[in-house]
Amino acid sequence: MSYSARLVASALASTIGVLSMSGAAMADMLKAIGDGEGEVAIVAWPGYIERGESDKNYDWVTDFEKETGCKVTVKTAGSSDEMVSLMNGGGFDLVTASGDASLRLIKGGTVQEINTALIPGYDNIDPKLQSAPWHTVDGKHYGVPWQWGPNVLMYNQKVFENAPQSWSVVFEPQKLPDGKSNKGRVEAYYGPIYIADAALYLMSHKPELGIKDPYELTQPQFDAAVELLRGQRQLVTKYWSDAAAQVDDFTSEGVVASTSWPYQVNTLRSAGKVNIGMTIPQEGATGWADTTMMHSDAPHPNCAYKWLAHSLSPKTQAGVAAWFGSVPAVPAACKEEIIGEVGCRNNGSQLFNLIHFWKTPTKECGSGSDACVPYKDWVAAYQSIQSGQ
Template sequence: MKKLTLLVGLSALTLVAASCGTSDDSSGGGTKSDAGFTAPNLPKLDKLGAGEGKLSVLAWPGYAEDGSNDPKVDWVSSFEKKTGCQVTVKTFGTSDEAVSLMKTGQYDVVSASGDASLRLIAGGQVEPVNTDLVPNYKDVYPFLKDRPWNSVKGQMYGIPHGYGANLLMWRTDKVTTPPTSWSAVFEADSPYKGKVTAYDSPIYIADAAMYLMAKKPDLGIKNPYALDDTQLQAVVDLLKQQKTLVSEYWSDYLKEVQAFTSGNSVIGTTWQVIANVATGEKVPVQVAVPSEGVTGWSDTWMLSATSKNKNCGYLWMDHIISPEANAAVAEYFGESPSNGKACDLTADKKHCATFHAGDAAYSEKIWYWTTPIEQCLDGRTDVKCTDYGKWTQAWTQIKG
């Protein structure tokens, strides 16, 4: 539970962006990505020099531990000793906060989830990375490289860190027939009315959209992050219906663990780490990937375009995905590491199996959190899709 206390700030472990592309345009005007925004033409470091002696890290709680929270949890000190780069760490609780802080130019590197990475790339706050300068990059799982949330047309804008899925969890003593569908938390006739928990964020709209992709194919939803006005309204109607079932919306670990411990909630969306903690607290829970699939996250370390400490930044990105550090972070935080060699170094030898590390087939089941934008991410050009602003307004209506 101590780990959860440190991670309460992780209330909106966010989204995953959309777009892939290089900034290799001779016109100097930037390159339009597949997601519809223009990636600025920014240079990337061509060779690594000596560390500048300091590094300012902006991170999710639990990603850059220096022993101050727990003396046994420290992968910053070894980096400082090895490189001479003295680290200061600022943590954030949401991607919106991370983007705002990066705009100040005060931070050298950031652990960005997908909605942040999309905005940071488009806004020119982060620059392309030269993966040749990150030796441990070669050991990153291939299915995490050159993905819509961390690259633009084949040019990486960051180094993959870790990933996980949003699963369906239930109390096995209250839900005796294991559910195989998200219908148990969305449909009005659910036998668990008043005992359902749901994630408290506009991005949860994507979970309902994913369900409707299978439930109502006539709506034409092909990507849960690409919703036109009609499709969004259908999803909103479903979520308003779900509200009658919900006992509690959660946005941090502790609240969901407590809800399942008390029995106030018996079924709902969760993260694997929450299920692990609940099990450790002797709460009888089980998780599954329902037939409709799951949403999830994948985080990326990114380098500020205005950083004065880019050599230290590159040294940090290589360090944090080294087998030793990546194993420590993944196990402490509760996610899959990005470096396959990390699996040999976790204290819990079952950790990587629990989190499906390196399982490309499992990863492909995940609709990674993506920022909804007007340019439809499913390829449609005859309509405009709803952006995150509209999703935020819709979420306010849903919750009332």
């Protein structure tokens, strides 16, 4: 069994346990920040914690270490399931969790409530994010908003002279503008949450299914999305969960279209080896609003709080957004020279209300019924897609 397959299997086991819990005991919030412990250990998406090693112009770690004496160590993760698994294993202080992981971490008691009074910049967060449902439960905040953005369609501009107008280029068999088939030339994201991308596509192309929210699917709606992904499997040359690996695939493996993050787009453009474009097709896009959350048993809580405060400085927020291609959680960051208002708009700052942000699927539907398919079934179905069953 491959590492990715083992990860999905592990996620299934942990999800069944986590979502069936009423919630574990939470650690007491810190009442005051004391001397740092000398280290802060973070689980993060690739490109989220940079110290200038990739590009000396992008470094929001070195000054923090000098000012606080807290050395930053990072473990990158390629999926939300991997983040949940790593945090459940312990030993980390913080995680930059997306919405499809954050509620699992809260309900499982893995992360603790944050004392926002100890974070001076909290009031500067975009009001749309300050009490967002993916990190706020019963009025309690379990994290600090970090960055957000859409899952984009990345494409090779030598194949697509004009931006693709539909996600059909990765979901349906067809000839591409260069006259060749898309079979074996597209990639898809590796993770159960990708079922939502299929559901979003079906919202436009099979309106008779009545899908209103790609994360709240009745059994017939869910089955249709899974069936679309089973068909897509015949087109996909590879499923990606590693951002760096996807960059290599577009550079040397003949991949010409895939769901992706702005981070990969920026990396490929800076390398200059492939003419890369990105777009949000007419069906819209899923997306991520990430929150820095603190482990209930964080080994370095004082350094962790110092990082949380540092994470909200406009300079830090702007640097991350410019490097990753995301949108800052702090609007003032868009006035920083490294990104500017134009850069924030190019990264999608105007798209917030159009993005279907990742969230953990549960049996509860927005209508108040319990007829929706829970995440444990998403994991099991996705595993069956991958195994060809």
